[in-house]
Amino acid sequence: MVKSTPDGARAGSGQGGGSGQGSGPDQSYSFQVDLRGIVDLLSHHLYSSPRVYIRELLQNAVDAVTARKQLDPLAPTAIRFVIDESGLRISDPGIGLTESDVHRFLATIGHSSKRDDIEGARREFLGQFGIGLLACFTVAETVRVVTRSAGDPAAPPVEWLAAADGTYSLRSLDPEDHQNPGTTVHLTPRAGAEPWFAPGRVLELVRDYGSLLPYEVTVEANGAGLRATDRRPVWQRNYASPAQRRAALFEYGERVLGFTPLDVIDLDAELAGLSGVAFVLSQPGNPAESSAHRVYLKGMLLGDAVRGLLPDWAFFVRCVIDTDSLRPTASREGLYEDERLAIVRDSLGDRMRDWLTEIAAEQPERLATFLSVHALGVKAMARHSPDMLRIMLPHLLFETTDGRVPLTEFARNHPAVRVTATVEEFRQVAATAAAQGIGVVNGGYTYDAELLALLPSILPGVTVTELDADAVTAALDLVDPADELALAPVLAAARIALDPLSCDVILRAFHPVSVPALHLDSRGARNERTRVDTAADAAELWGEILGALEASAPRAQLVLNHHSPVVRRLSRIGDPAFLKTALESLYGQALLMTHRPLRPADTALLNRAFGEFLSWATRHAAGESAGEA
Template sequence: MSNSNMNEYRFQVNLSGMITILSNHLYSSPKVFLRELLQNATDAITARKKLDPASAGKIQIEITGTGADAVMVVEDNGIGLTEEEIHEFLAMIGHSSKTGTEFLAKETSFIGRFGIGLLSCFMVSDEIVMLTQSAKGGPSMEWRGKPDGTYTIRRLETALSPGTKVYLRCKPGCEMYYSPDAAAESLFYYGALLPYPVTLRADETSRVIHADVPVWIAEPELARSRKAEVLAFGEKLLGERFRDFIPLRTAGGRTGGIAFILPHSVNLNAKRTHRVYLKQMLVSEKAENILPDWAFFVKSLIWTDELQPTASREHFYEDERLEEVRHELGESIRSELLRMAEYDPDRLQSIISLHALSMKALAVEDETFYRIIYRWLPFESTYGQRELGELIQERGTLYYTTTLDEYRQITHVAAAQSFLVINGGYIYDAALLESLPWICPEARTERLAPEDVSLSFTDLTLEERNRYYDFVRTADVTLQRFRCRVQLKRFKPSELPVLFTLSKESSAFRSLEKAGEESTELFSSVLNSLSASFNEAAYSTLYFNLDNPVIERVCSANHPAMVPIAVEMLYANALMMGHYPMNRQELAVLNQGIVRFIDWGLSAGSGNGEASV
């Protein structure tokens, strides 16, 4: 096929449409224009230092006028641009200024992706005016850009000092971004770690936005000897008062930071947000993927020059390098905790008591860490909230449940009989208890099922078994349709009338039964088929406590109509005490039983002797 009739065309870009996309979809807020201008200025200063190491960088922002008449000028004494560089960098949106610039360091992003960064200014101004003088010589230049995609360039007759000035006139509706106080807040927000002084002039006053960068920014290990200074800095930047922190640093030293330990416990599902600076500029205050998942007990300031930002420069690409940095920062936290265990155990114990969940999450992943800190980990037990080391010293075998429901079933009985049971139903707890003997050889752990607690019950005498035989038979027949057997025992506490226990098979059967009630007819028939496959092990057990006066009275009652209703009511009560979901049949029994007892009560009030027990 001949290509003689084929013509080549160039894409046309609607710049106004791109600005709408930037403001509505790429950037989180129009105020990022200040971040982009600060970044441009910083990169220009860095580039000039490569050309002239003796130069000292500075950035100045001036605001004149108010409201719709406000004008902002952002000035730096960086390397500036030649006429050729203006055409190269400002006429092509998305063009990287690293290309062909011999004076730039390999990884310095001079006005990085300058086209997109410059476009952010159109969100707050209908025209951008830039005056620039290259440190390499040549005439001073003026560049004017408009959001319709047109721009003009002219040479100035007056020579300027090396550097760049950007003029922005307030766009209608953007007055808030030209307020001196709002500008000062944004400048500190984005540039708190800049290595150059940033000055804001407005209302005939001048203020330095931030002082010199602390020495521990470059060497986080020095933060340990400057605790008060570090905590004050963290409070100013993160808006929260902290009491402790952990220095962070990767092996190569290109990423560092401070992990501030939260002064309050946090939920496992809480968002883990950290403030991250890329090449001294804030990239994100909501970075969620910079630290391991288990490190949700810290809020961090992190600075880096090795991660790849997204186009908006507000997040990082999830790539291999980020994975390495995340792992190494996690190692910094882990190493510091191990260091505390050796040199400052009281400090570590304080952190564990406040952030036990995070410590357990790390212990599950790291056997060495678990081996060192296990004795301070708190667990819920029938002896109360206790540390694992205490429980090991007091008891030879640690019995534990694997679910919260199992623990709830047996906690009253076990506590009344001074029988230690640990609640392993919370996340990580059962896994830690199961592996404890490998970590601590003198510790023995054993999983306890609810039915095992019956071993602590007191059996009836032969005389009592004969006396209450009819009651047990009647109760068994009554609860047969619920796949529940009855046992009559004596146990503590006497205030507990009944105790419901079920095996794994019985629990699975109840789940299938409940799902069948809430499913479509077709799916329900499938679940019913599965339920039919369960054997005798799917039966639950309801223990009646003969030490309880209510049970003793029911067992002794000579009332054939009342006893089955009372048994069903006690069965429903046991389900509610154990926090078990009740199916329709069980709910109906509860409602019908209440109505029957009300009827009997009314009958007794009218003098009908049949209602007496």
Template sequence: MTAEPLLKQTRVDLGGLMKVLGEHLYSSPNVAIRELVQNAHDSCVRRRLESPEPFEPRIEIRSDPNAVTLGFEDTGAGLTDDEIEQYLATIGSGYTRVLREQGHDGLIGMFGLGFLSAFVVSDHIEVWTCSMHQPDRAWSFSSRSGQSYLVRPAPPRPVGTLVTLHLRPRFEELARPAPVRALLERYCCLLDVPIHCGDGPPVNAEPPPWRVDDPERSPLRRRRDALAFARRFEPGFDPLCTIPVEPGEGSDLRGLLWIQDAATYGTSDNRNVSVFVRGMLISRDEQDLLPPWAGFCGAVLESEALAPTASRESLQEDERYEAAQASVREALIEGLRRLAHDEPAAWRTVLRRHNEALLGAALCDPRLFDLLCDELTLPTSQGDLPAQTILARAHGRLHVSQAERGGFEELLFRALKVPVVQGVRYGALPFCRAYAERRRGRLVLVGTSGGDSELFTPATPTDDERRRLQQWFGNDEVEVIASRFAPEHLPFVAVPDREAELKHRIESDEADKRIAGAVLGLARQFTGSLAKRPRLRVHVNLDCPVIPALLAASPARVEAALPLLRPLLGLLSEGDDERIMPVDEALRGYCSAVVALVGAAGQEDR
């Protein structure tokens, strides 16, 4: 006989749950300060919504080094004894959620978990509270573990709540006003309820630039104030200029972007993004709200709509997050455009500081490309030059080398007085490809079969001449090709076959040690389609008078000339490869040939 299924209630290990939520929900114990200020803020908002009586919203944080306590006092709505049990002492339950479900704005809390953070830094919590609904009755709440608590009537006090944390020994630092004020300035600087800590003005006395609507402020004053605000959130770099973020279609995001005044490389990623949700700092590390290409930017952003995770230390990456990303991207692109038009001096500084990073940025959006393509410079054999200058000097061509260091490209193009772009530098090759397409230039990839055909015109020597040239200047790993090319005073040039070199590297045993198996397999699929061929080609220039003269000379004169020409080829090709002749051997051979030539001339003179 089959037993009837039983419906049972899930049990909760309260002690274990309190340990997980209290000790492991938050990444930093400092979050306790943020959470308790948040509760105080929402209590003030509740009183403003539900009480017809005017009051002065205020939050006071008191550190007492002698008693090793940290107190949070507010003039908010307070709690009745029933509300203490229903909301304060019940995990996951909060009155803020009730108000939010009624459609009220301006509230921060969502999950009813914030009070638990107090148990991370304290082993004893005391609460004194008086509700606006029962202003003649006050209550005290105390708990040492969060698993049990004591509620009793308390002496009369003003409407509001005082929470006192008796700090654990390892968190005694929070009993000093200075570090607590620093944390409050970080987390709470955008809240609209005044927050006091020690002497001086409230920690949130200065509103952010985007909340200031003062027509009397000059543009210069606005720029200065925006830069000062950005510096508070940019510890690593001085902000160079700022860009406003305003609400747009699909996003309520507003705030401030800035460009860092520090030189960057293309792969530098110094994105620094702080996000406030309903006035409270949620994260100082939301880099992904900025585009990946904006590694030279920082931001402070504020939203009512973005949804925090339960720990309130990061954001849920939902459709609202994606809309915020789009809003930031559009603000940055439009801000760069306005900067170029309205602040040319600052724009020139941005280009100097972040040229390489902007090469990559230009490839990510057509509007950025149109804005930047004629302003940015490319690394070339003649220094950093704008693409339009390169086109002009190279007669409508963009020559791009993929060599990691100087080689035949440097030699050949220096002789031609034509700049060649260093294509291995960040963004250079794809930028040149895009520029050539949009500006109707011609892209020449030097060191590939297609690129070589642009530089070297095939010659038609006889079979015997071809054989002799190969014998004189080549070997098993070096193919000699009879060509015609400029300049005519250059007798030969050694050109590595980049595709053959790639095939050799990928198919070598060393590749197995350096490259992951799956990636290596894909690479070998590609190189397997490449025919095996010599990795170095020597183009011999039949337009150079030396080569026809050598081909027409007697064997004796050839024998006398080759000791001069072979070392010269070795010296000219050393930047790329030593397969022809190591440089020390080339120098020795050249010296020996000159000594022999001088000696022979001396004998003839006698």
């Protein structure tokens, strides 16, 4: 792809005789570029699609017009695309080029007429990288440029004709035939690229990339011309009423982004050189994936899936913005990560918070609609901002033993807030804790535990502690010693049956009566079960080490409810084997109520108990039939 040729009086060392010592003068070399290789690199690695050739043509034309307007504010600005049987032409009344400019800017890869003033380029021009015209060779066999300079009226117009093989020619033209300054670029399609020159496709691409450009752009084909640019962005137009403007924004969001927005948020950061709209998704966003946005750079579309514009927590919106301050990447399909982008990102994050604050104070129904879909996004924001948490706390619902209620309401009834670490732990104790008056919040959902930890700083006098099995057990009523003594044989049989499962058995009285047994285990008890399972599968040495930890390890508890008639009737069962089956069934039912995955040993116990009951029922039914006979 790259060749070297002599270009001076320097020779590389080590090119002399057998001794390896250079004896002649050094030779210098210059790189010769294989244009086909460069085009392949651009089309397959730098640019995502050949469609960008339209963007590069537009970019050069707009920059040329902008440069001429700096010389002559009254100069024409209209840009025209024309499609016919010969290919595609784009004409602009811009600054144009002289013959020396053509050699410098068109025939030198990587050189840009804007590069000499980078900061000016960022503010005034679209292009910066000096390789844009090469994108045309992804679809064109030849590129013909006819141009006349407005900066040097005495210079004759010139024609530059380049081919995809890297060769080009340059000739001067008759000034009488090209009296007006400006540039026309004519592309001849390469084999297989004809669909990119279809009038409908070109109009679609020009509208997509250039709809917000400040100059009029038209596309002409088959004798008809269509305007491809809007006069002003939809969010900057004047409307008869706020309702009409809101309706127009909703229609624009649906047409451009492909979904019906739930709401819209105005974005106007003058200091950051940015304007636009954020469209709230009508479906919950994915917190693990930052949202993609449609970004225009000085009116030219940079990309419709640009990431990094908003903070990661703002995954519930997609934005359409126009900016003149942010830097594009070399492919001009993303934003360059720098301090300026970080400032814009923070500014837009502040705007999201301000919008939520406004509708929370003035339009609670609108906020409720938003939270019904995007409560998770607001929780993600609130965990980074105590002020946002304070504002949103009365509106965010949490799963508690009092139902789905705001924490402000829950804390009024339960100043001592207990939190479960997982959803399973909450389900395990929710019914019993509610009946006993214990206030418990489910901290197992995304962000909930983090927000609950911040609660004491927002609500003075409120304490937040993690719920454990001992706290629940301590809240249950003790049973009269005489009643417990009457059930002593049952308790003894239960302890023997459940000991292999690392589960203790106790008797308490609690509500609701419909719950005959409650399975409680702490995080330590679950770790103990994991240790037992690991030790069973471990090698001898590790099994001994893990077994040494057993003595002090916590165990789960099966709490039998003395208020339950089912539990009290257990003492009437005279068959020890059937009593064991009944106790295992109670254990299995209590375990299922926790909604936790079952271990193989627990599954085997449930299957065995079910089989024993089925067998007993079958024998009982057969005995009754024989008695009737």
